[in-house]
Amino acid sequence: xxxxxxxxxxxxxxxxxxxxxxxxxxxxxxxxxxxxxxxxxxxxxxxxxxxxxxxxxxxxxxxxxxxxxxxxxxxxxxxxxxxxxxxxxxxxxxxxxxxxxxxxxxxxxxxxxxxxxxxxxxxxxxxxxxxxxxxxxxxxxxxxxxxxxxxxxxxxxxxxxxxxxxxxxxxxxxxxxxxxxxxxxxxxxxxxxxxxxxxxxxxxxxxxxxxxxxxxxxxxxxxxxxxxxxxxxxxxxxxxxxxxxxxxxxxxxxxxxxxxxxxxxxxxxxxxxxxxxxxxxxxxxxxxxxxxxxxxxxxxxxxxxxxxxxxxxxxxxxxxxxxxxxxxxxxxxxxxxxxxxxxxxxxxxxxxxxxxxxxxxxxxxxxxxxxxxxxxxxxxxxxxxxxxxxxxxxxxxxxxxxxxxxxxxxxxxxxxxxxxxxxxxxxxxxxxxxxxxxxxxxxxxxxxxxxxxxxxxxxxxxxxxxxxxxxxxxxxxxxxxxxxxxxxxxxxxxxxxxxxxxxxxxxxxxxxxxxxxxxxxxxxxxxxxxxxxxxxxxxxxxxxxxxxxxxxxxxxxxxxxxxxxxxxxxxxxxxxxxxxxxxxxxxxxxxxxxxxxxxxxxxxxxxxxxxxxxxxxxxxxxxxxxxxxxxxxxxxxxxxxxxxxx
Amino acid sequence: xxxxxxxxxxxxxxxxxxxxxxxxxxxxxxxxxxxxxxxxxxxxxxxxxxxxxxxxxxxxxxxxxxxxxxxxxxxxxxxxxxxxxxxxxxxxxxxxxxxxxxxxxxxxxxxxxxxxxxxxxxxxxxxxxxxxxxxxxxxxxxxxxxxxxxxxxxxxxxxxxxxxxxxxxxxxxxxxxxxxxxxxxxxxxxxxxxxxx
Numbered sequence: 001x002x003x004x005x006x007x008x009x010x011x012x013x014x015x016x017x018x019x020x021x022x023x024x025x026x027x028x029x030x031x032x033x034x035x036x037x038x039x040x041x042x043x044x045x046x047x048x049x050x051x052x053x054x055x056x057x058x059x060x061x062x063x064x065x066x067x068x069x070x071x072x073x074x075x076x077x078x079x080x081x082x083x084x085x086x087x088x089x090x091x092x093x094x095x096x097x098x099x100x101x102x103x104x105x106x107x108x109x110x111x112x113x114x115x116x117x118x119x120x121x122x123x124x125x126x127x128x129x130x131x132x133x134x135x136x137x138x139x140x141x142x143x144x145x146x147x148x149x150x151x152x153x154x155x156x157x158x159x160x161x162x163x164x165x166x167x168x169x170x171x172x173x174x175x176x177x178x179x180x181x182x183x184x185x186x187x188x189x190x191x192x193x194x195x196x197x198x199x200x201x202x203x204x205x206x207x208x209x210x211x212x213x214x215x216x217x218x219x220x221x222x223x224x225x226x227x228x229x230x231x232x233x234x235x236x237x238x239x240x241x242x243x244x245x246x247x248x249x250x251x252x253x254x255x256x257x258x259x260x261x262x263x264x265x266x267x268x269x270x271x272x273x274x275x276x277x278x279x280x281x282x283x284x285x286x287x288x289x290x291x292x293x294x295x296x297x298x299x300x301x302x303x304x305x306x307x308x309x310x311x312x313x314x315x316x317x318x319x320x321x322x323x324x325x326x327x328x329x330x331x332x333x334x335x336x337x338x339x340x341x342x343x344x345x346x347x348x349x350x351x352x353x354x355x356x357x358x359x360x361x362x363x364x365x366x367x368x369x370x371x372x373x374x375x376x377x378x379x380x381x382x383x384x385x386x387x388x389x390x391x392x393x394x395x396x397x398x399x400x401x402x403x404x405x406x407x408x409x410x411x412x413x414x415x416x417x418x419x420x421x422x423x424x425x426x427x428x429x430x431x432x433x434x435x436x437x438x439x440x441x442x443x444x445x446x447x448x449x450x451x452x453x454x455x456x457x458x459x460x461x462x463x464x465x466x467x468x469x470x471x472x473x474x475x476x477x478x479x480x481x482x483x484x485x486x487x488x489x490x491x492x493x494x495x496x497x498x499x500x501x502x503x504x505x506x507x508x509x510x511x512x513x514x515x516x517x518x519x520x521x522x523x524x525x526x527x528x529x530x531x532x533x534x535x536x537x538x539x540x541x542x543x544x545x546x547x548x549x550x551x552x553x554x555x556x557x558x559x560x561x562x563x564x565x566x567x568x569x570x571x572x573x574x575x576x577x578x579x580x581x582x583x584x585x586x587x588x589x590x591x592x593x594x595x596x597x598x599x600x601x602x603x604x605x606x607x608x609x610x611x612x613x614x615x616x617x618x619x620x621x622x623x624x625x626x627x628x629x630x631x632x633x634x635x636x637x638x639x640x641x642x643x644x645x646x
Numbered sequence: 647x648x649x650x651x652x653x654x655x656x657x658x659x660x661x662x663x664x665x666x667x668x669x670x671x672x673x674x675x676x677x678x679x680x681x682x683x684x685x686x687x688x689x690x691x692x693x694x695x696x697x698x699x700x701x702x703x704x705x706x707x708x709x710x711x712x713x714x715x716x717x718x719x720x721x722x723x724x725x726x727x728x729x730x731x732x733x734x735x736x737x738x739x740x741x742x743x744x745x746x747x748x749x750x751x752x753x754x755x756x757x758x759x760x761x762x763x764x765x766x767x768x769x770x771x772x773x774x775x776x777x778x779x780x781x782x783x784x785x786x787x788x789x790x791x792x793x794x795x796x797x798x799x800x801x802x803x804x805x806x807x808x809x810x811x812x813x814x815x816x817x818x819x820x821x822x823x824x825x826x827x828x829x830x831x832x833x834x835x836x837x838x839x840x841x842x843x
Contacts (some may be wrong), residue, residue: 032782046739046776046778048736049737049778049780049823051777052739052776052777052778053777053778053780055772055775055776055777055778056772056773056777056778056779057772058767058777059771059772059775059777060771060772060777061768061774063715064709064712064716067713068713068716068717068720071713071717072720072721075717107702107705107706108706108709108710109706110703110706110707110710111710161805162766181761185766187791206653278820294767336771399697400698403698403702404698405725407701407702409707410709411704411705411708413711414708414712417712417716418712418715421715421719422715424723425719427724428722428723431726436665493782505807559788562731562819563731565728566732568730568735569725569729570729574722574726577718577722578722581715581718581719581722584711584718585715586714587795588708588712589713591708591711592708592712594703595704595708598701602697602698602701615720
């Protein structure tokens with residue numbers, strides 16, 4: 001637990017610096033990483049459609065479906081006798097890595113490391129093993145197990161895939177920072193020559209590491225460099241803004257107002273750090289007593305979203321600046337505007353708190369239609385008559401709130417799935433009942449007919465087999481009589497009968513008849529003997545011609561057997577499985593509902609606490625504004641009485 | 647599904663969050679606290695945060711359980727509804743690098759409409775990144791079958807694109823996987839290429 005806090009500490013220290021490389025803050029980038037080759041080769045052509053399907057889900061942020069699909073595929077793959085024949089074999093390393101990525105993206109850190117461990121323990125190439133070690137280290141790092149993370153990095157030896165070389169060193173530096181070794185982190189970061197995508201983060205982290213190491217001047221120069229790096233993508237622009245903001249704040253606190261202003265001026269007006277930069281830029285000018293110049297950024301800020309804390313602070317700051325410029329009438333007006341805004345915002349915060357207490361906040365967060373839009377947080381906040389969401393953006397800036405909200409939304413998704421599955425199980429039960437109703441009366445007749453046909457078929461097949469055996473035998477032991485035609489067999493029998501009748505006759509006439517019979521026997525035998533080879537060939541050809549019919553019959557037979565089996569399997573043997581699944585779904589539903597209630601309560605508590613803190617601040621600001629109005633009028637009156645009105 | 651659309655906004659919020667915390671870092675440094683955020687965090691672990699982490703671990707466990715139920719249910723569904731002897735699954739992929747804006751796909755097997763799908767921007771993005779959509783799972787008898795694929799979209803030059811392709815696949819005893827790779831004309835590939843798995 002302490003390690004987790006240390007990790008959070010690191011997150012606080014390095015901010016988002018590890019996000020692009022580690023994927024913890026830019027979940028949308030993860031699938032793109034997953035899709036690219038992880039083995040140092042170019043992106044391979046997709047060979048496994050189900051792996052492609054898992055990626056399709058992941059690319060849309062549907063990590064539950066992605067994990068479910070890929071886990072099933074991996075389970076089947078590892079259960080095969082010859083997995084190398086499976087199409088997933090072409091992507092097995094990518095698949096193992098990807099499932100870990102998806103689990104991290106689905107905030108399942110507890111089990112995210114198992115896939116990497118499996119790769120590490122398997123017989124894989126050095127580069128694949130090294131990548132697995134890196135990924136395992138990254139998971140440990142994100143889980144706050146810093147020693148394990150460093151240990152995993154130490155397992156990297158030999159060839160490292162080129163695409164992760166920078167990431168490995170970047171992670172090493174982050175771990176060193178998290179374990180309180182900033183000087184070591186500085187050494188690693190200074191040697192890191194990263195590509196454009198990581199350059200801003202490396203530069204920023206180096207600045208923070210130098211700061212942590214007590215080398216303030218070097219940190220300032222480093223952050224100054226980081227704040228001027230070219231950047232094209234939103235993350236690069238944001239880290240550059242952040243470098244300038246941190247630098248500006250440091251310089252401001254050290255009294256170097258001019259340079260602080262220059263640094264803060266470099267922060268983009270439309271970026272996520274714009275409000276803070278404008279506020280601090282104003283303070284830098286005001287502290288140097290350049291109140292008129294301070295009014296420029298503060299007036300820009302004062303016209304922005306009024307629920308933002310920086311905007312609220314700027315309202316008072318503007319009024320204070322006018323007061324400092326001795327423009328008491330203008331100051332009174334600005335204090336009046338601020339007072340009005342604070343009063344309105346206190347009412348809004350109260351409405352938000354009440355609405356949250358009434359349970360409307362959670363309902364708003366889970367509105368399906370609002371989250372179809374990418375800017376759903378902004379959409380929700382802008383909804384009329386939905387006070388529960390007025391301060392949503394501000395709440396989202398809290399890590400605790402974000403975690404709780406993610407979990408709540410995930411639970412809500414699981415809740416919906418479980419309800420759907422319960423309906424599916426009911427439908428399956430119904431389907432099975434109907435199939436049983438349909439098949440059970442039909443099958444006895446079908447089976448009886450099949451048994452008759454089966455008996456006839458077996459008889460014919462046996463006859464065919466005997467014929468084949470006989471023909472085979474006749475190749476070595478010729479039997480011309482076996483190949484006699486029906487007429488020839490009849491003739492042979494008649495000759496035999498005549499020969500039998502003539503056997504006991506001894507007259508000249510009988511002798512002549514016996515000679516004729518012998519002649520006929522000879523003619524018949526001659527024919528059978530001389531035509532034997534042709535007849536044997538013809539018989540074999542005819543038998544082979546029968547093979548086509550027999551093959552068709554066998555196919556039909558097998559098809560029937562499969563269909564018959566399928567009929568039985570379509571309704572028999574599911575009761576226990578469905579019953580167990582239904583029980584698991586019900587148990588899961590209860591657990592999810594209980595956790596949702598707890599998580600929902602937690603969200604409401606966090607939200608109300610934060611809103612209460614905001615309210616306290618607004619009340620203090622309201623008091624200050626009220627005092628400011630009175631003081632301004634008082635000064636204006638005194639000035640008028642003294643003849644020096646402004 | 648629902649969790650995905652919030653990512654871009656949350657990315658920005660992560661950035662904002664990380665800055666907000668850096669304010670703390672800087673204050674700590676200014677007060678000569680060299681251990682800065684790490685030491686500070688150790689002392690700020692409130693009972694609420696402990697409870698939150700405990701809840702987080704329970705949520706992870708329940709996710710594992712539900713994933714396991716989902717896998718078993720998926721196997722049951724396949725066995726009940728799409729037995730291997732008759733199962734056919736049709737997948738859609740986009741040709742590598744093809745920038746066609748795919749609007750919809752309609753499939754007919756042996757003259758019967760079996761499915762049609764209209765693509766959202768997110769789905770199209772996922773296809774362009776190399777994802778593969780399982781657009782249809784159903785049952786057919788063994789033997790040859792006619793597959794008609796109607797693809798509607800826009801080419802990268804803005805022109806409308808509509809193609810109908812007639813293909814044939816053969817169903818054997820094992821489950822049949824049909825992969826369709828779609829591409830616009832400009833890429834020089836056929837509009838619908840049939841892959842056999």
